Amino acid sequence: MLDYHLHLWPHGQRDKTPTLAQLREYCELAEKNGVREIAITEHLFRFAQVDRFMGGFFNQYPESPVRAIMEKYWADHAQADLDVYMEVALEAKAAGLPIVVGMEVDYYQGRMHEVSEFLAGYPFDVLLGSVHWLGAWPFDHVSDPVIMAEWDNFGVENAWSSYTDTLEELADSRAVDVLAHPDLIKVAGHFPKAPEEFYDRIAEAARDCGIAAEVSSAGWRKPVGEAYPAPYLLRKFFEYGVPITTASDAHCLADVAFKADEIKSYVRSAGYTSLRGFRDRKSYDSEV
Numbered sequence: 001m002l003d004y005h006l007h008l009w010p011h012g013q014r015d016k017t018p019t020l021a022q023l024r025e026y027c028e029l030a031e032k033n034g035v036r037e038i039a040i041t042e043h044l045f046r047f048a049q050v051d052r053f054m055g056g057f058f059n060q061y062p063e064s065p066v067r068a069i070m071e072k073y074w075a076d077h078a079q080a081d082l083d084v085y086m087e088v089a090l091e092a093k094a095a096g097l098p099i100v101v102g103m104e105v106d107y108y109q110g111r112m113h114e115v116s117e118f119l120a121g122y123p124f125d126v127l128l129g130s131v132h133w134l135g136a137w138p139f140d141h142v143s144d145p146v147i148m149a150e151w152d153n154f155g156v157e158n159a160w161s162s163y164t165d166t167l168e169e170l171a172d173s174r175a176v177d178v179l180a181h182p183d184l185i186k187v188a189g190h191f192p193k194a195p196e197e198f199y200d201r202i203a204e205a206a207r208d209c210g211i212a213a214e215v216s217s218a219g220w221r222k223p224v225g226e227a228y229p230a231p232y233l234l235r236k237f238f239e240y241g242v243p244i245t246t247a248s249d250a251h252c253l254a255d256v257a258f259k260a261d262e263i264k265s266y267v268r269s270a271g272y273t274s275l276r277g278f279r280d281r282k283s284y285d286s287e288v
């Protein structure tokens, strides 16, 4: 098993300097839960180096209370030092810990070439791609009532349609190796009349762009209460030959390898017998 989606810091917490001891603890807990390799994948927007060229990204959208929340969220998060993050992760690898170095990369419409150029300057093993916001609306902030009220304004069908369009663009940018939590749009538990048509498009995007998909236990910690992707979508990925990674999307030590056994049974039940790992952004096959 792999846990290929791990954060070092919870949201809303000022970033502490990562340490080798912290990464060692992550690896120990992972191993205890049958996970043989982990990927550290902090959010790209948490780094001051990214703020220097991507800060103000949300100014392009109309002013609104939602945009104001998003801007504050961004400013609160863009504090960490990417050079320190890389240094500690590489130190952990050099110390022989079963760890690869990654990043969770959001989709920045119209700016992905800049993002790719920036990321090419660092020795990443794996890059996850995520859609967390539609325009300036961070639809997955499930504990913020203003953000959740926006579901009524946006409409469920429209949100799923817009999410799927955005995910297709992200896949087509070829900037990332894995589609993280590929049906994240279900996070708050709102489903359209026919989710299958959106799932079909998501599976086709992964297949056509040669990108792996992530199977994540994080959905079990959210209002939707099911893993990402939904069983229908996981079966589609398998049918289309889309490789998968497995992940907890932990934001703290306690959630490392969260429900790893359940995820193992889940992917096996869809037919998967191998997982995709990455080194230097090149793939290799790993055991489920």
Ligand SMILES: [Zn+2]
Pocket (backbone or CB within 6 Å): 104, 130, 132, 180, 181
């Ligand atoms: Zn995410």
Ligand SMILES: [Zn+2]
Pocket (backbone or CB within 6 Å): 005, 007, 104, 249
């Ligand atoms: Zn994440």
